[in-house]
Amino acid sequence: MTKTLRSRSHGHFQGTWILLLSLFLVPLAYASGGGNADHFANLFLWIAVLLIMAKISSLVEKIGQPAVLGELVLGVILGNLALVGIGVFDPIKADGIILFLAELGVVVLLFQIGLESHIEEMKKVGVRAFMVAIVGVVVPFGLGYVAGMWLMPGMDTNSYLFLGATLTATSVGITGRVFRDLNKLQTREAQIVLGAAVIDDVMGLIILAVVSAIVTTGVVSTGDISLITTKAILFLVGALFLGQLLAPYIGQFFSRIHTGVGMKFTIAISFCLIFAYLAHFVGLAPIVGAFAAGLMLKPVYFSRFDEPQIQVPIERAIEKADEHTKCEVKRVLDKHTEHHIDRLIEPLGHFLVPLFFVVTGMQVNLETLFDPKILGIALVITAVAFIGKLVAGIVAGPVNKYIVGWGMAPRGEVGLIFAMIGKQLGVISEELFSVVIIMVILTTLLTPPILNYLLRREDKRANQKA
Amino acid sequence: MTKTLRSRSHGHFQGTWILLLSLFLVPLAYASGGGNADHFANLFLWIAVLLIMAKISSLVEKIGQPAVLGELVLGVILGNLALVGIGVFDPIKADGIILFLAELGVVVLLFQIGLESHIEEMKKVGVRAFMVAIVGVVVPFGLGYVAGMWLMPGMDTNSYLFLGATLTATSVGITGRVFRDLNKLQTREAQIVLGAAVIDDVMGLIILAVVSAIVTTGVVSTGDISLITTKAILFLVGALFLGQLLAPYIGQFFSRIHTGVGMKFTIAISFCLIFAYLAHFVGLAPIVGAFAAGLMLKPVYFSRFDEPQIQVPIERAIEKADEHTKCEVKRVLDKHTEHHIDRLIEPLGHFLVPLFFVVTGMQVNLETLFDPKILGIALVITAVAFIGKLVAGIVAGPVNKYIVGWGMAPRGEVGLIFAMIGKQLGVISEELFSVVIIMVILTTLLTPPILNYLLRREDKRANQKA
Numbered sequence: 037m038t039k040t041l042r043s044r045s046h047g048h049f050q051g052t053w054i055l056l057l058s059l060f061l062v063p064l065a066y067a068s069g070g071g072n073a074d075h076f077a078n079l080f081l082w083i084a085v086l087l088i089m090a091k092i093s094s095l096v097e098k099i100g101q102p103a104v105l106g107e108l109v110l111g112v113i114l115g116n117l118a119l120v121g122i123g124v125f126d127p128i129k130a131d132g133i134i135l136f137l138a139e140l141g142v143v144v145l146l147f148q149i150g151l152e153s154h155i156e157e158m159k160k161v162g163v164r165a166f167m168v169a170i171v172g173v174v175v176p177f178g179l180g181y182v183a184g185m186w187l188m189p190g191m192d193t194n195s196y197l198f199l200g201a202t203l204t205a206t207s208v209g210i211t212g213r214v215f216r217d218l219n220k221l222q223t224r225e226a227q228i229v230l231g232a233a234v235i236d237d238v239m240g241l242i243i244l245a246v247v248s249a250i251v252t253t254g255v256v257s258t259g260d261i262s263l264i265t266t267k268a269i270l271f272l273v274g275a276l277f278l279g280q281l282l283a284p285y286i287g288q289f290f291s292r293i294h295t296g297v298g299m300k301f302t303i304a305i306s307f308c309l310i311f312a313y314l315a316h317f318v319g320l321a322p323i324v325g326a327f328a329a330g331l332m333l334k335p336v337y338f339s340r341f342d343e344p345q346i347q348v349p350i351e352r353a354i355e356k357a358d359e360h361t362k363c364e365v366k367r368v369l370d371k372h373t374e375h376h377i378d379r380l381i382e383p384l385g386h387f388l389v390p391l392f393f394v395v396t397g398m399q400v401n402l403e404t405l406f407d408p409k410i411l412g413i414a415l416v417i418t419a420v421a422f423i424g425k426l427v428a429g430i431v432a433g434p435v436n437k438y439i440v441g442w443g444m445a446p447r448g449e450v451g452l453i454f455a456m457i458g459k460q461l462g463v464i465s466e467e468l469f470s471v472v473i474i475m476v477i478l479t480t481l482l483t484p485p486i487l488n489y490l491l492r493r494e495d496k497r498a499n500q501k502a
Numbered sequence: 503m504t505k506t507l508r509s510r511s512h513g514h515f516q517g518t519w520i521l522l523l524s525l526f527l528v529p530l531a532y533a534s535g536g537g538n539a540d541h542f543a544n545l546f547l548w549i550a551v552l553l554i555m556a557k558i559s560s561l562v563e564k565i566g567q568p569a570v571l572g573e574l575v576l577g578v579i580l581g582n583l584a585l586v587g588i589g590v591f592d593p594i595k596a597d598g599i600i601l602f603l604a605e606l607g608v609v610v611l612l613f614q615i616g617l618e619s620h621i622e623e624m625k626k627v628g629v630r631a632f633m634v635a636i637v638g639v640v641v642p643f644g645l646g647y648v649a650g651m652w653l654m655p656g657m658d659t660n661s662y663l664f665l666g667a668t669l670t671a672t673s674v675g676i677t678g679r680v681f682r683d684l685n686k687l688q689t690r691e692a693q694i695v696l697g698a699a700v701i702d703d704v705m706g707l708i709i710l711a712v713v714s715a716i717v718t719t720g721v722v723s724t725g726d727i728s729l730i731t732t733k734a735i736l737f738l739v740g741a742l743f744l745g746q747l748l749a750p751y752i753g754q755f756f757s758r759i760h761t762g763v764g765m766k767f768t769i770a771i772s773f774c775l776i777f778a779y780l781a782h783f784v785g786l787a788p789i790v791g792a793f794a795a796g797l798m799l800k801p802v803y804f805s806r807f808d809e810p811q812i813q814v815p816i817e818r819a820i821e822k823a824d825e826h827t828k829c830e831v832k833r834v835l836d837k838h839t840e841h842h843i844d845r846l847i848e849p850l851g852h853f854l855v856p857l858f859f860v861v862t863g864m865q866v867n868l869e870t871l872f873d874p875k876i877l878g879i880a881l882v883i884t885a886v887a888f889i890g891k892l893v894a895g896i897v898a899g900p901v902n903k904y905i906v907g908w909g910m911a912p913r914g915e916v917g918l919i920f921a922m923i924g925k926q927l928g929v930i931s932e933e934l935f936s937v938v939i940i941m942v943i944l945t946t947l948l949t950p951p952i953l954n955y956l957l958r959r960e961d962k963r964a965n966q967k968a
Contacts, residue, residue, distance in 0.1 A: 077782035316543035353830035364819035
């Protein structure tokens with residue numbers, strides 16, 4: 037508490053510093069250009085600037101908000117400075133290397149969330165997660181279809197179909213990050229949302245295939261649909277069961293080559309990347325693969341590898357201590373060893389994850405908010421989007437249904453992908469596209485503070501009961 | 503020792519596994535293409551494949567070689583499989599994102615080497631390093647000029663000038679990695695080589711400017727040369743002195759926003775990236791900036807940040823222990839805290855550094871070795887390249903002169919950049935370019951095993967004396 041107060045008194049001072057820092061760094065990044073070496077060196081500076089700014093934006097924590105909100109808002113600001121004539125950040129938005137690092141960032145984030153989740157806990161909430169996913173697909177789809185017909189009459193039926201499909205998406209990245217920022221990943225609510233989001237991704241894949249088939253050929257080929265479904269389910273089953281079966285042997289095999297920290301890290305990150313690739317290969321989002329990879333990697337598979345570097349020196353230091361101390365220290369060291377993979381991946385997360393959220397924020401085009409008619413329609417569609425997922429929360433069982441419902445709400449990049457495909461197929465008009473984008477922006481930006489409020493209220497209640 | 507023997511008995515088994523693994527992974531990476539999402543997903547797989555293969559190549563350690571040699575040779579093999587009809591690895595060589603990650607890798611490596619070096623130790627060997635750098639520039643330049651005239655008579659004088667200039671380069675990445683692999687960074691020899699390589703980079707910059715001016719305008723503008731020199735020296739002085747002055751305040755300022763591990767990591771990596779950028783900005787190699795950044799960051803600047811996560815639980819666990827145990831544990835924990843930044847950067851190194859060396863190996867085109875006449879000339883030039891740097895070792899003072907001399911030998915990418923500029927200016931012919939490339943390949947690939955041999959022999963001697 038004292039920390040918060042002390043920090044607040046420095047608020048003005050910090051604001052000035054941020055400005056000075058930006059004034060100093062931005063012209064530097066702007067100064068050179070052309071050539072691979074120049075491009076790479078500029079990116080070094082840009083990455084440093086974005087990372088520092090992202091960390092400064094974590095000041096939102098002082099007003100009780102999750103850090104991810106700060107990064108998203110920072111991104112929205114940087115990405116729209118061109119509206120007031122500052123175009124210096126625009127090249128970053130479209131830079132292939134930055135976009136890759138951002139994508140790698142969300143893959144690493146879901147891998148971390150997978151590592152911190154327990155597959156047994158996930159299984160316990162499996163049925164509930166499945167129900168939440170089903171309702172969270174059916175209700176937004178139906179509501180979106182009807183709301184589309186009501187608000188924008190006279191369009192092709194396929195357009196309403198696609199609008200409905202767009203509303204079914206769930207972007208687990210945002211919610212997962214909020215749960216993680218607030219240290220709530222282990223709650224039943226978080227586990228249900230994570231499970232439902234994975235199932236949602238599979239269902240979204242099927243819906244996209246069905247809707248696309250209706251639009252392009254007018255008929256739905258059951259063969260195609262069942263092939264897509266089979267591939268996705270086979271991947272998930274294969275990843276979770278075969279992966280768990282094989283992972284110990286992979287650990288065993290590589291420990292024969294080397295048992296150092298580097299090997300442990302390499303196996304973990306390669307596991308993550310290969311499953312991200314495989315998920316994309318069967319048509320799922322790479323983050324679903326990364327999450328599955330994190331779920332199936334357990335510390336026990338790495339038992340043949342070297343312990344964290346502190347283990348041996350500490351054990352040597354307590355050799356002459358009493359039994360009680362030895363026992364206590366052993367408990368701490370065991371816990372430290374158990375989470376060693378998480379800690380090895382963490383720095384990579386610190387490097388890449390903020391880039392994802394800042395870049396995601398940068399993709400938001402505030403100009404779409406300027407047309408009052410579109411904005412009005414979009415606000416209703418956004419309300420429909422929230423209601424659809426809140427209804428899904430009702431079937432989540434004996435947990436805080438609001439947390440589950442709001443947790444499912446952000447559409448993020450998944451909703452955008454749906455809209456983009458619809459635009460390519462010619463069923464989503466410019467106007468409808470703007471509506472969808474505003475809906476995605478609002479569900480993405482409003483969820484962190486609301487979820488934050490709900491989680492803290494839940495904490496308070498639990499404290500009052502105890 | 504038992505570990506080595508046990509692993510050797512598994513050698514055949516491992517070979518089969520590597521083959522199976524490659525057979526399984528490569529077609530997967532080959533299967534898809536087109537589109538940003540496909541490209542990114544493919545890169546996930548490629549990075550995983552390269553990292554796993556790089557770790558498997560660390561089997562060279564079992565025959566007493568540094569891991570970097572395995573990575574380089576792996577790269578040479580992968581990059582030249584096209585010669586036997588396997589072109590599957592060729593897209594990686596030219597992929598902008600992979601090249602960026604590789605460049606970021608060598609920047610992170612030099613930052614790590616900087617973190618592990620002590621500025622006081624560097625200052626102690628400063629004069630020696632300066633002499634080694636001077637001799638290591640003058641002698642190879644003169645020898646290269648003369649050898650060029652002797653072996654390839656009738657060319658333009660400027661061509662001999664450029665050949666000489668190419669031979670002055672020192673690629674500190676290779677040598678630094680060998681010293682690091684063998685845990686020899688703290689030796690006086692390593693410190694002299696690192697210092698000399700930094701000075702060499704400044705002198706190389708001046709030489710390149712002079713030689714380019716002679717080639718393009720026929721005259722050398724003293725104004726230009728002194729501007730370049732001043733910029734480079736100002737940067738180094740500024741980085742080392744001003745950086746040391748400012749770093750504590752930067753740590754202090756950011757600790758007001760957040761004192762977590764993420765902030766600590768962000769400051770460290772941003773420092774590294776900004777100095778890499780600034781070095782490039784003044785015309786030096788980015789790695790020189792990264793090295794300087796590592797040198798100036800000291801754990802004490804981070805004293806306001808949270809301790810490593812194990813500190814508090816361990817301290818709590820030993821509360822009731824005797825004074826001796828407490829004192830011993832405190833010593834271990836202090837050492838752990840002191841190296842906390844190194845350990846935070848380490849996973850990023852495990853992710854990126856192998857990519858640099860594998861990709862460097864991939865750039866080697868073995869076809870250049872097929873012309874016997876060029877190969878003959880190249881072998882003599884390579885010998886000259888080695889001799890030139892070995893002579894530099896003589897002035898290194900009371901240390902193992904061979905280690906210093908061989909440590910300066912690899913030309914790596916620095917030599918290639920010189921040659922490429924010469925080619926663009928039209929003074930380096932196709933033939934001369936091939937000669938230079940072979941020289942770069944040989945000085946780069948032969949140095950790790952030779953240095954490895956010398957360092958181990960030195961160890962043996964020291965043991966016999968003791």
